[in-house]
Amino acid sequence: MSAVFDVISPRIRPRPKPRLLNGVIPFVVLLAGLAIAPLMLTPYSTVMLMPALAFGIALLGMNLLFGYTGLLSFGNAMFLAVGAYVAAAATQAGVLHFELILIAAASLGGLFALAIGALCVRFTHIFFGMLTLAFGMLLHSFLFKFYNLTGGDQGMRVLRPMLLGQDWDMTATQFLSGPFYYYCLIVYVLLGLLTWRIVSSPLGLQLRAIRDNESKARYLGVRVYRLRLFAFVVSGVFGAIAGAMLGVSTGLADPELAYWPQSGNLIFMMILGGAGTFVGPGVGALIFVLLHEVLVSSTAYWRFMLGATLVFLVLVLPEGLIGTISNHLQRRVRGDAQ
Amino acid sequence: MQYANLFLAGLFQAAILFLVACGLQLIFGVQKVVNLACGSFYALGAFFAITAVGLLHQWQMPMIFLVPALVLSGVLVGTVGAPLELLLRPVYRRDPSYQLLLTFGLLLMFQDVFRFFWGAAPRSMDSSLYGIYGTIDISGLQIPVYNFLVIGASILIAMILGLSLKRTRIGRIVRATAENRNMTEALGVNSSKVFTMVFTLGCILGTVGGALVIPTSAASMTMAAELVVEAFAVVVIGGLGSMAGAAVGAIIVGLMRAFAVSLAPEVEILSIYLVVVVVLLIRPVGLFGRSAS
Numbered sequence: 001m002s003a004v005f006d007v008i009s010p011r012i013r014p015r016p017k018p019r020l021l022n023g024v025i026p027f028v029v030l031l032a033g034l035a036i037a038p039l040m041l042t043p044y045s046t047v048m049l050m051p052a053l054a055f056g057i058a059l060l061g062m063n064l065l066f067g068y069t070g071l072l073s074f075g076n077a078m079f080l081a082v083g084a085y086v087a088a089a090a091t092q093a094g095v096l097h098f099e100l101i102l103i104a105a106a107s108l109g110g111l112f113a114l115a116i117g118a119l120c121v122r123f124t125h126i127f128f129g130m131l132t133l134a135f136g137m138l139l140h141s142f143l144f145k146f147y148n149l150t151g152g153d154q155g156m157r158v159l160r161p162m163l164l165g166q167d168w169d170m171t172a173t174q175f176l177s178g179p180f181y182y183y184c185l186i187v188y189v190l191l192g193l194l195t196w197r198i199v200s201s202p203l204g205l206q207l208r209a210i211r212d213n214e215s216k217a218r219y220l221g222v223r224v225y226r227l228r229l230f231a232f233v234v235s236g237v238f239g240a241i242a243g244a245m246l247g248v249s250t251g252l253a254d255p256e257l258a259y260w261p262q263s264g265n266l267i268f269m270m271i272l273g274g275a276g277t278f279v280g281p282g283v284g285a286l287i288f289v290l291l292h293e294v295l296v297s298s299t300a301y302w303r304f305m306l307g308a309t310l311v312f313l314v315l316v317l318p319e320g321l322i323g324t325i326s327n328h329l330q331r332r333v334r335g336d337a338q
Numbered sequence: 339m340q341y342a343n344l345f346l347a348g349l350f351q352a353a354i355l356f357l358v359a360c361g362l363q364l365i366f367g368v369q370k371v372v373n374l375a376c377g378s379f380y381a382l383g384a385f386f387a388i389t390a391v392g393l394l395h396q397w398q399m400p401m402i403f404l405v406p407a408l409v410l411s412g413v414l415v416g417t418v419g420a421p422l423e424l425l426l427r428p429v430y431r432r433d434p435s436y437q438l439l440l441t442f443g444l445l446l447m448f449q450d451v452f453r454f455f456w457g458a459a460p461r462s463m464d465s466s467l468y469g470i471y472g473t474i475d476i477s478g479l480q481i482p483v484y485n486f487l488v489i490g491a492s493i494l495i496a497m498i499l500g501l502s503l504k505r506t507r508i509g510r511i512v513r514a515t516a517e518n519r520n521m522t523e524a525l526g527v528n529s530s531k532v533f534t535m536v537f538t539l540g541c542i543l544g545t546v547g548g549a550l551v552i553p554t555s556a557a558s559m560t561m562a563a564e565l566v567v568e569a570f571a572v573v574v575i576g577g578l579g580s581m582a583g584a585a586v587g588a589i590i591v592g593l594m595r596a597f598a599v600s601l602a603p604e605v606e607i608l609s610i611y612l613v614v615v616v617v618l619l620i621r622p623v624g625l626f627g628r629s630a631s
Contacts, residue, residue, distance in 0.1 A: 066435070072435040072438065074438070119615065119618070119619065122622070123618075123622065125434050125435075126372050126434050126438070126578070127578075127622070129372075129435075129438060130372070130570050130573075130574055131574075131618060133567070133570060134567070134570065134571065134574065134611050134614050134615070135611075135615075137567045137607060137611060138607070138608060138611040138612075138615075140607075141606070141607035141608050141611075142608060145603070145604045145605070145606070145607075145608070146604060259563070260563065260566070260567065261442075261445075261446075261563055264374075264442045264445075264446075267439060267442075268439070268442075271439060300453070301450040301453065301454065302450075303446045303447070303449045303450045303453075304446070304447045304449075304450035304451065304454075306446055307442075307443040307444065307445070307446030307447030307448075307449075307450075308443070308447055309443075310439060310440075310442065310443030310446065311425065311440055311443040311444065311447070314429065314436050314439050314440045314443065315425070315428055315429070315440070318432070318436060
């Protein structure tokens with residue numbers, strides 16, 4: 001009988017779960033690489049690397065939501081915008097302590113995620129994706145149209161914040177490639193460890209159970225709705241923190257941050273590295289940022305190349321770079337054992 | 339009387355939106371793929387139509403052929419959907435997330451295809467063509483006949499599509515494939531062929547919609563991403579996979595946009611998404627949707 005069912009419902013197929021390279025060690029290696037990168041790069045190139053840190057932080061949350069819990073959001077860019085606009089509003093109002101800005105951004109991002117998630121996580125798959133996309137566009141059109149409040153398409157300027165209560169007396173490039181880079185890296189480390197703590201706890205196991213089989217998880221007593229909401233809120237908080245960093249590094253909060261293709265880019269990075277592996281999305285963010293820089297400087301048609309890369313990834317390497325390498329290693333290790 | 343004008347403008351937008359949303363619904367209904375690239379096909383239709391109308395000028399054709407030429411150009415360029423469907427084949431049985439991603443990749447690629455062939459600046463055609471069919475006087479308002487032709491064409495297409503899905507042999511095969519692909523294959527239907535056909539038809543609906551909008555507004559790089567959110571609003575309000583839903587959703591969104599643009603421009607998109615949220619809260623599967631996926 002089982003053979004017959006296999007023919008009828010080929011959708012039900014165990015997904016290979018990468019185990020090797022899925023621990024916290026590769027993540028530490030990635031962070032170490034990011035830590036020594038400024039020593040070998042010009043300050044200008046280091047500033048180019050900044051978005052990789054910010055996107056990496058946002059992707060920690062998105063990976064928890066998609067890679068571990070199975071919800072693909074097409075609206076997470078809205079949290080980037082929330083963070084960036086908080087940074088803009090705060091610095092313009094004279095609140096320059098970056099710690100306060102991060103806390104404010106995280107709280108507001110969390111509140112947004114809580115309100116929106118309460119509606120959205122009742123749905124899964126395509127409906128969840130479309131709903132989050134709708135809310136993202138709601139925010140985008142608000143930012144775009146309410147000119148008096150948000151500066152419309154001009155956006156809002158983000159002034160240079162104080163780090164640890166200190167005013168850094170240096171040029172913008174020096175500030176961004178020096179103190180600010182390492183500040184963000186430390187935040188990335190802390191949030192990374194927090195996320196690792198979550199995914200390796202029983203809570204993380206419950207999230208994965210929801211991803212793999214919702215009804216079975218429910219039967220086992222997992223509170224599906226609440227945990228999905230939890231994952232969404234985490235992704236919102238992390239997204240807003242990342243947005244505040246992006247706002248400072250570009251000096252601008254503009255509505256394009258909330259535009260839905262930006263969410264698409266976030267997913268792109270996540271899949272590029274490998275969703276569901278812990279380090280994958282961070283690697284994906286780094287490679288995406290580098291790839292983007294190389295393509296933009298070498299061809300006017302970089303979107304085409306990016307799109308083609310994405311199509312190639314989906315068709316040939318759906319597990320992402322880290323997932324594929326990890327599977328390959330696993331197979332070899334198992335082969336040796338037999 | 340201002341309202342009558344807005345009402346007709348809304349219906350015109352609804353007619354265009356309906357065509358694109360219809361393509362989206364058709365592809366989702368049969369292939370279970372949400373086509374994020376639907377906006378790109380719409381933009382492709384628009385850009386190609388400008389070239390087509392340019393040719394019409396060059397060949398000294400009478401401009402009375404404007405609407406047939408636009409529809410024809412849309413149908414022609416929409417056939418690029420057939421080779422693109424081959425790309426989708428490997429992901430039909432995978433997680434829907436990958437299907438969204440693949441079509442998002444296509445959307446990115448299309449953006450540069452437009453840039454390559456038509457340049458980055460917005461393109462529009464000779465605006466006098468909009469009035470080529472004259473205007474109708476409705477109690478003091480001059481409404482271009484073109485608007486009525488497009489609304490009529492949209493209704494006609496809807497009827498042909500609906501009838502052929504319900505009554506013809508091929509329509510029955512398409513509906514059966516949508517219901518259960520494996521079973522229809524067991525009965526001897528070449529479902530790959532059905533999928534190619536349906537996807538191409540969905541793309542053609544998008545490109546024809548884009549071609550028909552071109553006499554009234556310019557073709558630009560941003561129109562693809564903008565239309566995606568409107569088309570999504572339509573299908574979410576109407577219910578995924580339902581043709582009647584696409585029609586009702588398109589009318590709601592079209593009218594709301596037309597009224598909001600002139601009465602309260604700040605809340606144009608906001609108002610549409612408020613409707614989306616309300617519909618989802620009251621009836622999660624949409625007005626005409628069947629049970630949730």
